[in-house]
Structure formats: structure tokens, C-alpha cells
Amino acid sequence: MKDKICVITGANSGIGKVTARELAKQGAHVVMLCRNEEKAERAKEGILRVCGHSRVDIVLADLASTQQIRSVAENINQDYHKIDLLVNNAGLMTDNTRSTTDDGFEMTFGVNHLAPFLLTQLLLDKVLASERGNIINVSSEAHRFASFDLKDLQYENRKYNGLKAYCSSKLCNILFTRELSQRLPAHVVTNSLHPGAVASNFGGGVSSFFGVVMKLARPFMVSEEKGAETSIYLATSEEGFTATGRYFKDKKVTNPNKEASSSYNAKRLWEISEELLNTEFLPRKMVTQ
Template identity: 70%
Template sequence: MKDKICLITGANSGIGKVTARELAKKGAHIIMLCRNEQKAENAREDILRVCGHDKVDIVLADLSSTKQIKEAAAKIRSEYPRIDVLINNAGMIMGNDRETTEDGFEWTFGVNHLAPFLLTHLLIDKVLASKKGNIITVSSEAHRFANFDLNDLQMQRKYNGLKAYANSKLCNILFTHELAKRLKGTQTVSNTLHPGAIASNFGKGVSGFFGFVMKLSRPFMISEEKGAETTIYLASSEEGYTANGLYFKNKKPASPTKVATNDYNARRLWEVSEELLQVKFSPVKHKAAEG
């Protein structure tokens, strides 16, 4: 990992921070993409104390804002020659009141799916510029509880916070599945993973029945260090650079649901995401233009 440039979203806390710290200790140049400046600075100081170098940078952006994502991507594009590893780690879960972002997207779908889709689109040429590019998107076993409806991706008809989260994690796997297909013929791979049920601050602000279940379950959850292991494995192991389009669990390929690997679902989700974000995400065209 020495001198590899690794961009990690949500790197100021939880498994994102652990991932950033451990990859930095392996010699990677870390870019922390975070929303909260003070938390990011505190996390950076913690990482610098143990990593043995000073290549730990912060880029600020609220992933619920496409404007801020675009500004952050422009800054990264101007300041870094390439991105060797892009880790779409940031994620969130809402309660049972449907809320929308400043762009009008249902919050969970917007932050957990559309944000990594847009960020990856905006930075794909920088990843393709790496000798061996690696795109890792953190999903969850929660995708097994999804109710995938291409006609109601933003749950306008019947909203449920837990279901919205499960749907967004399914979208992560479908995005990875389609991205991997479109990256064939390049030196870049795309994989996704389940980190485990982690005893972190994730979900602490959720009220109602699900919040109650989260609170009861916390003593039985795994540590953030354990939860980050599969992400770190994919970013630093040989398999992480040869596997493509797979779903990992406990550092091994696992089988997601059939819905999660359905070619039609993956292609249509990609197309709808392009329409919502008003972009055209064509990785191979980026590579052709570069060549």
C-alpha cells in the first residue's frame, strides 16, 4: 500500500476511521472525505499519531448535497494525479419520517446510493489512471430485507426507514455489479462487502422500534476494528485487485440475493441514477478518451 492514494468517504468515525488508520499504517496516502471539519481534524490527528508519515488529507463535503460532492470532486481532481483506491464507505439510516435532501432526493437513497454513484462518476478517470484501480463500496446484509421497486426507488408511496436503508444497501450491490461489468477490459475492479453488525455510533439517532432493537443489539455487535477488516482486506490484498463484481463477507466472497445480481435491475438502476443526477456515467469512454 506504500504511496497508494486512497480516498475514503466517512473517514472521521466508525469503520471509515479504522480503515483510514490501518491503510495509513500500511503506507497509503489517505484522503478523508468528511462532512464535519472538527471531527475530521480530530480523526486525522489520531491517525497521524500512529501511521508514521504525514500523508493524511481532508476534503470536506456533505454527501447529501450534489453541489458539495461536485466541488469536492473538482478539488480532488485538481490536486491528485490519480486515485488508487476509492472506498465508498459513508452511509446513514433515517427514522420513519420521510425526508428529502436539498436536491429533492429521499435522504437514505440520496446519501447511500446516489452520492457514491455521483462521486465515482466524477472521479472514475482518476481511478482509471491508476496502474491497478480499486473501487470498494460498503453494503450490508440488510440488503436481504429490501423491497426493490424500480418504479418507487425513493419510497414515495409507502415509506419505512429500515426498508429504505435495506433498499439502499441493495442498490450498493447492484451498482457494484453493473460497474464491474462496465470496467471489464480496464485495470480497475469494483467490489462490495458486508462489514458486520458494528458497535459504533451508526443508527444511534434512530427512534422508534428499530432504534430500540439497535440499542438492545449493541452489546452483541462486533468492534469497529473487526468491522473494517473486510474493507481493509479488499484494499490491500491481492484478491482485492483480481476479484471483480463480487460481494464479500468476512474477507471471503459470499452470495447476495438473486435480486442483487439481476442484470436488468442493475442496468435500470444505473440508468435511473443517471437521469436523476443528470449525468452520463460511461467508464469505458473515459478510458478511451484517456488513451
């Protein structure tokens, strides 16, 4: 990983922190994209203590704000000549009360899907500048429990359920990866993954029934180290640079469910995301490259 520049979102905690630490230990220049400066500094100190070099940076943005995403992307684009690896890892789950991002998007869809969609778009030129670019999207087996509805991705017309919204957003991660892989030039790959049921901070603030289940299940969950293994595998293995558009679990290609394997769903989600963000991302003309 020496001389590789890796941008990792949600790198101050859980799976993202371990991914950042382990890649830094292998010599990577790690850029931690976090929303909380204090937490980010603490995590950075821990990484610096073990990685053997000082190429660990923090950039700050709340992914619930497209304005902050645009501003952090501008800073990254100014400061780094290329990005070899982008790990869209940050994610959240909410309670059963529907909340929205700064831009008025349903929070889970906004942070878990629209934010990585926009960030990837804004950083893409730097990923294309890498000899072998790699974009990893951290999804979940939870996608199998989604009540996926392309006409109501933001739970405007249904009773809001935080867990259901989360499952749907993780299905979006797989569809996004699928469509992105079709539009990228050959030297850039993208894959999604399930990290396992990980005893991280995830769901810690959720007070609904599911939050209680998460707390009770903690002793049976795998460590954050184990949870980061598939992300690290995709970032460092030969397969991580040859496979594209695939979904991994336990470091192996796995079939996601039918809805996540649908080319129609992937294309429509892309179009809807472009419309919502008022942007055009990897237009069809690049598909032929």
C-alpha cells in the same frame, strides 16, 4: 500501500475511520472525505498519532448535496494526480419520517446510493490513472430485507420506513458494483461488502423501534476494528485486485440475494441514477475497452 492514494468517505467515524487508520499505517496517503470539519480533524489527529507519516488529508462535503459532491470532486481532481483506491463507505439510516437531500432525493437513497454513484463518476478519471484502480462499496446484509421496487426507489408511493429505505439503498450498492464492474476497463476492479454487525455510531440518532434495537444489540456486535477487516482485505489483498463485481462477507465472496444478482436490476438502476442526476456515466462505448 506505500505511494497509494486512497479516498475514503465517512472516514471520521466507525468502519471508515479504522479503514483510513489501518491503510495509513501501511503507508497509504489517505484522503478522508467527511462532512463535519471538527470530527474530521479529531479523527485525523488520531490517525497521525499512529501512522508514522503525515500524508493524511481532509476534504469536506455533505453527501446529501450534489453541489458539494461536485465541488469536492473538483478539488480532489485538482490536488491528486491519481486515485488508487476509492472506498464509498459513508452511509446513514433515518427515522420513519421521510426526508430529502438538498436536491430533493429521498435522504437514504440519495446519500447511500446516488452520492457514491456521482462521486465515483466524478473521480473516475483519476482512478483510471492508477495502474491498478480499486473501488470498494460498503453495503450490508440488510439488502436481504429490502422491499426493492425499481419504480419507487425513493419511497414516494409507499408508507415510509427508514429501515426499509436503508435495506433498499444497500441493495443498490451491490447492484451498482455489479454494473460498474461490467463497464470498467480491466485494470480497475470494484467489489462490495458486508462489514458485519458493528458497534459503531451507526443508527445512533434513530429513535424508531430499530434504533432501540440497535442500542440494545450493541454488546453483541463486533468491534469497529473487526468491521473494517473486509474493507482492508479488499484494499490490500491480491484477491481484492483480481475479483470484480463481487459481494464479500468475512473476507470471502458471498452470493447476495436474487434481486441483487439481477443484471436487469443493475442496468435499470444505472439508467435511473443517470436520469435523476442528469448525467451519463461510463457510456456503453467504454464497455468494449
